[in-house]
Amino acid sequence: MLTVAGLAKRHALASRPLFSDLALTIAAGEIVALVGESGIGKSTLLNCIAGLETPDSGSIRIGPQALDIVRLDEAARAVLRAHRIGFVFQAFHVLPTLSVAQNIAVPLLLCGVPLAEHAPRTQALLERVGLAGFADRWPASLSGGELQRVAIARALVHRPALILADEPTGNLDPRTADEVLALLLDRVREPRASALIVTHSQQVAQCCDRIVTLTADGLR
Numbered sequence: 006m007l008t009v010a011g012l013a014k015r016h017a018l019a020s021r022p023l024f025s026d027l028a029l030t031i032a033a034g035e036i037v038a039l040v041g042e043s044g045i046g047k048s049t050l051l052n053c054i055a056g057l058e059t060p061d062s063g064s065i066r067i068g069p070q071a072l073d074i075v076r077l078d079e080a081a082r083a084v085l086r087a088h089r090i091g092f093v094f095q096a097f098h099v100l101p102t103l104s105v106a107q108n109i110a111v112p113l114l115l116c117g118v119p120l121a122e123h124a125p126r127t128q129a130l131l132e133r134v135g136l137a138g139f140a141d142r143w144p145a146s147l148s149g150g151e152l153q154r155v156a157i158a159r160a161l162v163h164r165p166a167l168i169l170a171d172e173p174t175g176n177l178d179p180r181t182a183d184e185v186l187a188l189l190l191d192r193v194r195e196p197r198a199s200a201l202i203v204t205h206s207q208q209v210a211q212c213c214d215r216i217v218t219l220t221a222d223g224l225r
């Protein structure tokens with residue numbers, strides 16, 4: 006589902022590269038935890054995989070057609086991202102001026118799913134994440150745990166094959182974090198999607214199929 010090879014990235018003005026020859030393969034249906042010290046480059050790696058940042062060299066092949074997101078132009082990248090990838094950010098990134106249901110439907114708009122399907126699919130996911138009845142609420146009236154459930158629903162509504170989650174429970178209290186994470190794992194496992202989940206929690210990492218650690222010397 007995901008094959009990263011020879012990936013190198015150095016931020017402008019940085020004294021040394023974050024990584025220089027990174028390799029990572031994630032099979033269909035596999036859930037991988039990505040751990041590593043703060044500042045080591047986990048978010049940069051996820052952003053490169055999602056095509057939000059461009060690596061200096063290497064390839065990132067995604068999906069059954071193994072399209073290399075690094076080689077695509079911006080428009081083709083956006084299409085690949087919209088159809089194949091679901092992204093959950095630490096800071097939720099729920100849009101404050103859209104209702105909960107409208108937030109969740111954004112990927113359906115990007116994928117060109119017919120409008121008539123938006124409400125039923127959004128409603129079904131709201132139920133799956135324990136937010137039935139929240140469709141017309143505004144984000145400002147939701148708790149952190151509820152906002153992250155909205156973000157999870159939004160990352161899954163277009164049935165992406167690859168879920169990327171960057172410290173998805175980092176802004177939540179421990180009990181809410183456990184609940185939200187269990188929910189995310191269930192919702193990824195059910196359609197047999199693949200996932201790469203950045204986490205600082207040993208407990209979270211243990212729930213994944215495999216743990217990879219990003220170090221200054223690469224992935225291990």
Ligand SMILES: Nc1ncnc2c1ncn2[C@@H]1O[C@H](COP(=O)(O)OP(=O)(O)O)[C@@H](O)[C@H]1O
Nearest residue numbers: 016017019023042043044045046047048049050
């Ligand atoms: N756009 C950027 N420009 C320059 N430096 C960056 C940029 N993004 C991240 N960095 C730096 O790269 C390093 C890795 O950042 P990041 O990928 O966010 O690490 P992590 O997610 O593991 O904490 C940090 O030192 C950070 O300051």
Ligand SMILES: [Mg+2]
Nearest residue numbers: 047048049171
């Ligand atoms: Mg990070």
